[in-house]
Amino acid sequence: MSTNNKPTTVSKPLSLRSVTVTDNFWKHQMELVRKEVIPYQWDALNDRVPDAAPSFCMRNFKIAGKITKARREQGAAYEERIWPLKTFETLPEDINNMEDRFYGFLFQDSDFAKWIEAVGYSLTQHPDAELEQIADEAIDIVCAAQQDNGYLDTYYIINDMSKIFTNLRDNHELYCFGHLTEGAVAYYQATGKDKLLNAARRYADFIYDNFGYEDGKLRGYPGHEIAEMALIRLHEVTGDSKYLELCNFFLDERGVKPYYFDKEHPEVVKKGHENDDRYHYHQAHLPVREQTEAVGHSVRAVYLYSGMADAARLNHDEKMFEACEKLWDSITNKKMYITGGIGGTHLGEAFSFNYDLPNDTAYAETCASIGLVFFARRMLEMKIDNKYSDVMERAFYNGILSGIALDGKSFFYVNPLEVLPEACHKDERKRHVKPIRQKWFGCACCPPNITRLLSSISTYAYTENEDTFFVHMYMGGEIDKVVGNDSVHFSIDSDFPWNGKASIKASLDKPLSYTLALRIPGWCNSYTVDGINDMANCSEIKNGYLYITREWTDGDTVTLNFDMPVKLMQSNTLVRENEGKLAVMRGPIVFCLEEADNGKHLHNLSIDPGIPANATMFDDLGLPMSKITMQGRRYKSSACSDNLYKEYSPASDYEQVTLTYIPYFAWNNRGEGEMQVWSSFVR
């Protein structure tokens, strides 16, 4: 924060091209994404994956391109074919003989955008001429669909152009625009190629011309937020203030009464309820600066809050920043799972009420945790405080990584903290909880989100300002940083997450003054810093970061060693579901019990917290990782012939057992089985 307390930019991510991720753990994940998921996504976009729900994404763009071309060439002679504005519930029998109409979900276009964004990031880490060519050709297809006026959403281009922007609440145009823009910026920043960026600009200009306060303009805003944060990126890469202006317009208008969505959908306004607050699902119930509680659809929420944080920073908007802080607190102190998952209920894929965090019916959508990371990083751009980066790290290593199988070939949309496969199959209330990861989804937002996030991970791990390099998450990398007219090259080594050792070595032509700001993880009770002689004079700790400001010379290496004992965690007692239960953590990793290691009926197990745990490494799952064993009890299962209820008798109702925990992100890589994060304990 600046000295007069107005929010401003205190740190920014480094350009992806300045960072090469070399970290053992994360490079492995990034390579998985590059080799498995990006090609797989491309096949999915082109409906080439057998046994997976077809995407129709590229097909729609090609058809839109044909229509756009015909409209342009035939002008008034072109015979419009109007299709009804509806999506298909079930797929056509013969996928090869389908009409030239729009198929799939309203937001299908964004499948391409998320893919191109991930491709852009990936190319900065691993140049690939073949992939780049495929990307360029895809961009050509997409740009061919763009209308002359800049509009670019295939749902309306194919169906009925007279209806554009008539259903902002539901029909995802501005959502697709947002993703398109993010993808275009990423590809441009990675390759220097601006064809898609220009298309995004033209679309943004068209939106800018159609939305606003003047007569004839729409005073609306997105039903599914993302355009806000995307417009900020467009503004920052082009320097054009109109995109910031448009973002501000969307943020200022949202939630203002009379509601824009009421105008679009007057039928929802019931007699006697005209003045009620509505649209919590869309976070459009109140003006954004007045919102204090995270409500509604979780992904929409965190995308909105990310845009709000960006706007607070660029506009130096104190009220906006305060709202962001309150919303951050609402999520992380009242509505977040220990895994960094958010969204306690599948109804609306939404936040539940404070402290309502059921483990078995958790929604905890992968995309929502990813959005939480977006929000965290943007807060770090205004204020360096480990409360943000602790959550960011927690989500990365747990609730997000659980979304992708260890082999990169299947995904979780929903990330529960307790699973009974029988319930997933038989209980409608848990139908949203899949007991195994899926190869693809009809609504395929999570895999591409994982892809674009992991491919750009360095923009979350590190940020900088002119003279400070911030390390928020410890991961191995080679970083080039400019300091004034000079530069420094950092070589970071890290043993995270299995070991708390990390080192940052500076390579310099000549001595240079700058600051290293190193996060002290909130989970760490004790650590050592080595390599700096005069620490007392040149360092201070502020908001969970160790700042070392000095003149550095070539080869200077700071080595940190964060103690990583096994920790037992408890919830705030207002979390009813976790009464009498503990979770197991070590460093940033949350652990869990699986049936494969502990047998059925995990609920009968109880940790004995009095006996120290044991942590070892194992690699049965194909990746070296920590395994934790604890001593505890197994309460004896009743024989199936036992009555349902009987008088309590305490005598010898348990046996001593060893409980085996594996990292939560690695669960469900050995087939269907029970799992739980929170277990009862012997008090």
Added chain:
Amino acid sequence: MSTNNKPTTVSKPLSLRSVTVTDNFWKHQMELVRKEVIPYQWDALNDRVPDAAPSFCMRNFKIAGKITKARREQGAAYEERIWPLKTFETLPEDINNMEDRFYGFLFQDSDFAKWIEAVGYSLTQHPDAELEQIADEAIDIVCAAQQDNGYLDTYYIINDMSKIFTNLRDNHELYCFGHLTEGAVAYYQATGKDKLLNAARRYADFIYDNFGYEDGKLRGYPGHEIAEMALIRLHEVTGDSKYLELCNFFLDERGVKPYYFDKEHPEVVKKGHENDDRYHYHQAHLPVREQTEAVGHSVRAVYLYSGMADAARLNHDEKMFEACEKLWDSITNKKMYITGGIGGTHLGEAFSFNYDLPNDTAYAETCASIGLVFFARRMLEMKIDNKYSDVMERAFYNGILSGIALDGKSFFYVNPLEVLPEACHKDERKRHVKPIRQKWFGCACCPPNITRLLSSISTYAYTENEDTFFVHMYMGGEIDKVVGNDSVHFSIDSDFPWNGKASIKASLDKPLSYTLALRIPGWCNSYTVDGINDMANCSEIKNGYLYITREWTDGDTVTLNFDMPVKLMQSNTLVRENEGKLAVMRGPIVFCLEEADNGKHLHNLSIDPGIPANATMFDDLGLPMSKITMQGRRYKSSACSDNLYKEYSPASDYEQVTLTYIPYFAWNNRGEGEMQVWSSFVR
């Protein structure tokens, strides 16, 4: 069971007119029903209750009567007015200016039938000329609606007679017929008046003529079962075997492939799934004799199983009886709440899978527990075994009685075992759980079911055969029983449920030989029997009943004293939700914690099972009842400002407290607040 093992009648309920209930506890409830609910129901049927969902029941009958009269009088000249077959989602604005069309739910007719049934029972306990007149006038209105051919369902009489019996799966005609018949039989048995009984017979004859195996007849069966058990009652009161035949037809055809409901609703049959089992919701997935697991909508299920038990008994059908036994076991050993509630999920108001018994999202519909009592009594008619009567008693005193407020003025449809009012208001998954009882419901099945059940309670408490009097539940009453050519008058005194003392005194003109069969409650570990000198020679215990066979003389009194200590109960460990928890019982009563006595955050309380409990009587709630105090712990609530997660530290995290339990049936008579039946305990 007879000696050759085929099911047959071993006991039957006594005529209601032979029994006068004098029991303190149950007479109070019956008077509440008679004075509060029966008049209130009549007002509801006539849409005279402000602030309650209108019933339209009598209105529909009156309109149907007008139409029937016009059809009869005008013959071919009558101008049919066809209304679409749909029900109204919302009510018309002006209830007084509504058209002469059908309003309300498809099953609205049954509101009258349940009312008249309760009236009939009530008149046997408390003659009331004014009520009888109102009842007779209501019967006139209903009979005036009957078609000349006997058909009597106002939905089709008013809307479109050409469509009768075209949607057996959904449109509740046979359900309404069933309730009408039960009501008609009850009123006849109470008053000797047979106008409604004759109407029911004519309707039954019409159904008999239209259903069957011959060409042109319908090979269908009810979508919502009850006609089966109703037809048995009609058969037994008229002696006409065609009604047993029709019942058997419905039971034999149900669940046979190809499914009748598929024929009615071909659109549900998906390609590739033609041979799948379906209609579990209606227990029509398999032929009934092959069913082994209780599935689907709970009320439908127990009504079906009741009809199956009746049929097994009258037809001496071994396979049917075996199926009943398996279904009984499935419910009571795998799918029943400790309160006698059944139905674990609101989705389909249905049974969940084995051992899935969530406390907070329980459905446990009052009507379903009532149906379980119907089933239990019918099993007792074939086999005397306290496994049936224990459950019957459990349901009566707990899951059924909780359905009605202590003042008789409001009701619960759903009976959860754990309530957090905040969740009821904010969590869609608990929307079916009301935190306070309601005055009436749109689907008003539970209050009338409570009414008819409580008004006929003696037919559950006692049964008989020629020379044996069976006591299944202990309640005060004056009973006249015929033995051969003689008779005996029993005077029963009972202190249940607060005290285990009961006595049965015989008044005889001359000594008489007969058997008293007295249930030994399954919850009782120790009891005494007094008043009989030569017990060893004249008594035996069989299947939980004490049989005393001797020559009795006038004034002979058997006094039983069933020990009623406070008991802590545990669940089968396969019930995940109750892991580490105990419930409190005393005699037949299940107890619970309420916020009014114990403060908020009941989940932080823990019973210390090592310290004896204390039972006292109190009457703060207007009715004398038992209160139980236990010693235990309150785990300290985190301050609201606390983090969501922190490292576990055991030191001084609790305080010693006294836990106060009240009877579960009495919960929620002091306003909204938390409640729980199962609490954690100190292991």
